[in-house]
Structure formats: structure tokens, C-alpha cells
Amino acid sequence: MFTWLAGAKKSAALPLFSRTLGEPCARCHGVLPRLDAAGIAFAERGYRMAGRDSGPAWQAGEMPLSVVGSESFSDSRSGARSPASGRPTTEMLHRGSLQIHSAGVTLRRISYHVAAGFEKSTEDVQSEAAFLQVDDLIRGGALNLKAGHFDAEIPFLSPTRRTTLASYLSPVAFDARGLELNGRRSTWTYAAGLALSDRRFSGGPHPSRIGRQWEDMYLRMTRNVGAQSVAAQMLFDRQDSELPTLTWVQHLRAQVAGTLSLSRLTIIPSYVFDRFDDRPAPGLHERHQYYLLETLMPLDARGCWAVTGRYEHDYRTRNAYDPEEHRDLAAFDLGWQATENARVAVEWAHADERLDRRHQDEVDAYVQASW
Numbered sequence: 001m002f003t004w005l006a007g008a009k010k011s012a013a014l015p016l017f018s019r020t021l022g023e024p025c026a027r028c029h030g031v032l033p034r035l036d037a038a039g040i041a042f043a044e045r046g047y048r049m050a051g052r053d054s055g056p057a058w059q060a061g062e063m064p065l066s067v068v069g070s071e072s073f074s075d076s077r078s079g080a081r082s083p084a085s086g087r088p089t090t091e092m093l094h095r096g097s098l099q100i101h102s103a104g105v106t107l108r109r110i111s112y113h114v115a116a117g118f119e120k121s122t123e124d125v126q127s128e129a130a131f132l133q134v135d136d137l138i139r140g141g142a143l144n145l146k147a148g149h150f151d152a153e154i155p156f157l158s159p160t161r162r163t164t165l166a167s168y169l170s171p172v173a174f175d176a177r178g179l180e181l182n183g184r185r186s187t188w189t190y191a192a193g194l195a196l197s198d199r200r201f202s203g204g205p206h207p208s209r210i211g212r213q214w215e216d217m218y219l220r221m222t223r224n225v226g227a228q229s230v231a232a233q234m235l236f237d238r239q240d241s242e243l244p245t246l247t248w249v250q251h252l253r254a255q256v257a258g259t260l261s262l263s264r265l266t267i268i269p270s271y272v273f274d275r276f277d278d279r280p281a282p283g284l285h286e287r288h289q290y291y292l293l294e295t296l297m298p299l300d301a302r303g304c305w306a307v308t309g310r311y312e313h314d315y316r317t318r319n320a321y322d323p324e325e326h327r328d329l330a331a332f333d334l335g336w337q338a339t340e341n342a343r344v345a346v347e348w349a350h351a352d353e354r355l356d357r358r359h360q361d362e363v364d365a366y367v368q369a370s371w
Contacts, residue, residue: 013161014101015341015370016066017047025340030266031298031306032337033161033368037227040155044184046111046135046144047104064104068117071096072165072366080358096120099128109135113150128160138183146180152193152218154231156259157270162308163296165364166349169312169329170272170290171253174218174235182220191220197238213238227261239276251276257292268294287317308333326354342369 013033018025025032028039035043042049072095079088099117106112115128131148135141151160153173162168178195197215201207215238222231237251257270270292277285291313299305310331318324328351335345344367352359 013370014066014068014103016064016101016103017042018340020064020104021049023049026303031163031296031303031335032340032343034163034296035155035158035161037224037229041184043155044182044189045141046109046133048111048135064102066101066103066370068099068101068368068370069097070366070368072364074362074364076360076362078358078360094120101129106132111135141184143181143183146182146193147178149175149177150180152176152180152191152195152220152233152235154220154222154233154255154257156229156231157257157268163306163335164308164310164331164333164349165345165347165366166310166329166331166362168292169314169327169351170270170292171274172255172257172270172272172292174216174233174237174253176216176218178214178216187224189222189224191218193218199238199240201240228259230256230258232256264298266296268292268296270294284319284321285317286319286322289315289317291315304337306335306337308335323355326352328352328354341371342367 013025013029015025017023017028028035028042030036072093074093074095076091076093077088078091097117097119099115101113101115103113103115104111111133112131114130117126117128129148129150131146131150133144133146135144137143137145151158151173152175153159157168157172159168159173174195176193176195178193180191180193182191183189194214195216195218196212199213199215200209202210216236218233218235220231220233222229233253233255235251235253237253239251252275253272255270255272257268260267260269270290272288272290272292274288274290275285276287292310293312294308294310297307299307308331310329312329314325314327316322316325329349331347331349333345333347335343337343345365347362347364347366349362349364350359351362
């Protein structure tokens with residue numbers, strides 16, 4: 001099974017902000033659930049509108065909650081490039097998910113977001129987000145402090161706000177548990193973070209289990225020029241070494257992406273370079289290069305109908321142990337926003353692994369609803 005066709009995190013638009021602030025969802029979203037420039041700025045300001053402070057969440061007289069659910073029915077067909085590689089298989093899949101979100105401003109300068117959800121296939125409750133942000137350490141949102149569990153991501157390429165059921169093949173976000181300093185100044189936004197490592201063992205001749213340490217770092221910078229944006233993010237991730245003589249191994253990820261808006265058409269190109277060092281011998285590296293091109297186009301003036309098309313390619317460089325590998329993912333999604341809180345869509349996705357000579361086609365019909 002080509003597991004990247006079914007990402008764990010689903011798209012979510014939160015009507016709680018529309019209810020508590022008395023603003024329409026279109027104020028922050030172009031095509032739901034994606035954020036437009038105003039929506040990205042709203043989130044980065046700590047859920048505050050420009051030139052206006054939000055009162056504490058409890059002043060609205062209700063707990064700021066949103067429930068987001070999805071149901072999908074899929075026809076999945078896997079096959080091989082040659083009969084010798086195996087017979088094609090067909091599978092009917094039924095997936096579902098449910099998330100509960102609470103977000104807002106607890107005090108004048110402290111915002112928060114807590115989310116948990118589960119998949120029907122696993123029925124395991126998972127934490128999606130749980131963080132606090134202290135805003136305006138420097139006035140005007142020039143410096144804020146975020147702490148907790150959150151996605152370190154380029155906002156216009158967020159896995160949780162995609163308009164396709166198929167997840168991104170490219171690693172466009174980093175699941176961070178730690179601290180982040182971020183801010184906005186003029187047309188620039190920036191962030192620097194320190195997160196807990198996922199390391200389990202120390203290196204050396206006698207590896208031993210270690211506690212989670214504050215070792216992973218990342219930097220992000222975005223420049224906005226009107227409706228266009230360009231962004232870059234770098235991740236320095238320390239991992240378990242597979243060599244007893246080393247105490248750590250560094251995983252380096254560099255990403256650059258942008259948006260180009262042409263009338264109703266939005267084009268998002270992205271490139272990610274992923275490098276894992278010294279596996280499984282000194283001087284041996286595993287390198288991935290991910291290329292992504294996504295287009296989003298509303299089909300009517302109100303944005304009720306929208307088409308998303310995406311193509312991604314993953315190229316793994318050949319080394320002494322592994323041959324070069326090519327993986328592809330193409331997705332085409334037609335969605336209808338029946339109401340601000342309900343979206344119905346059909347989607348076709350094609351995944352291809354050239355090394356294993358296998359491919360998968362999946363057709364989905366799904367509905368996403370929120371309250």
C-alpha cells in the first residue's frame with residue numbers, strides 16, 4: 001500500500017473564530033480551509049485582527065470549540081508495471097476522522113490552540129496541537145514566544161489546511177515540541193525554534209537509552225509582496241546514530257517555496273532537500289530531493305467550486321547501499337463548498353514507485369464538515 005496517499009492529519013477550518021469575532025469565514029480564507037494573506041496574518045498575530053485586540057475567550061459567553069469531521073469512500077487499485085511483479089489488487093476503503101479544537105485568546109497577550117482527534121481505522125486519540133503563545137514581547141507583533149506542540153511550517157503550504165485528501169509526499173512541515181520565537185515586521189515574517197529530539201539512544205561503544213533532549217533547531221523566513229510570497233525553512237535534526245563510534249547523526253532539511261497569484265489561479269512551487277548523514281557507514285549519505293507544483297483555482301466568483309491539482313516527485317540519490325529511487329504523486333481534486341461549514345469533493349490520486357515497479361490509483365468521494 002502506498003501509505004503517503006492517506007495522511008494522518010486532515011484539513012480543518014475552524015468556525016469558532018467566525019462565531020467569537022462575528023466575522024465571515026471568507027475574511028481569512030480564500031478557498032476553505034486554506035488561509036489567505038489576511039488569515040495567515042491573523043494566526044501570526046495570536047488570533048487578533050489588524051488594529052484590534054481580542055478579548056479573553058471566555059468573554060464570548062461560551063467555550064470556543066470547533067468539531068471537524070470527515071468521511072470518505074475510496075476505490076483503491078494497486079498494480080505492477082509487469083505481470084512478473086505481482087497481480088493487481090482492488091480494495092474498497094472507508095475512512096473517517098474527528099477532531100476537536102479550542103483556540104483563542106486567554107489573556108490580552110496570551111493566545112492558545114489545543115486540538116485532539118482520532119482516525120476510525122486506528123481509534124487512537126492523538127494530540128494534533130497544544131501550545132500557548134505570548135504575544136508582543138516586542139510591540140506590534142515584532143516578537144512572540146510560542147511553547148508546546150505545533151507544526152513548524154510555511155503557512156501557505158500547511159499539511160493540515162490542504163484542499164486534497166491525499167497528503168503531501170514532500171515533508172513540508174516539522175512536528176515540533178518545544179519553543180519558537182517568531183514575529184512580523186513590515187513585509188517580513190520570521191521564526192527560530194528549539195525542539196525536543198526523537199533520539200532514543202546515545203552513541204559510543206555501549207549505547208544506552210537517553211531522555212529526550214532539546215537538540216533540534218529550525219529557522220524560517222518569509223517575504224510577502226502583495227499577494228505573492230516566498231519562504232525558506234531549514235531544519236537541523238539530531239537523530240540516533242547507526243554507528244557505535246558516533247554519538248549523534250545530523251539530519252538536514254532545506255525548503256524553499258512560493259506563491260504566485262494570477263487572477264483566480266494560485267500556483268505554489270516548492271523544493272525540499274533532505275539529507276541523512278552516515279547511514280550505515282562513515283561518509284555515506286542518503287539524499288532526497290522533493291519537487292512540488294500545486295495549483296488552486298476557484299471556478300466561480302463566490303469560490304463555492306474549486307479545483308486543486310498537484311504533482312510531486314521524490315528523487316533519492318544513489319549510494320553504495322541503495323540504488324536511486326523515483327517516487328511520484330499526482331492528485332486532482334474537485335470540491336464544492338456547500339456551506340461555510342461543509343465541503344463535498346471527489347478526488348483522483350496516482351502514486352508510483354519506480355524501483356518497486358508498483359503504482360496505485362485511488363478515487364475518493366468525501367465530505368468534510370465543521371461546527
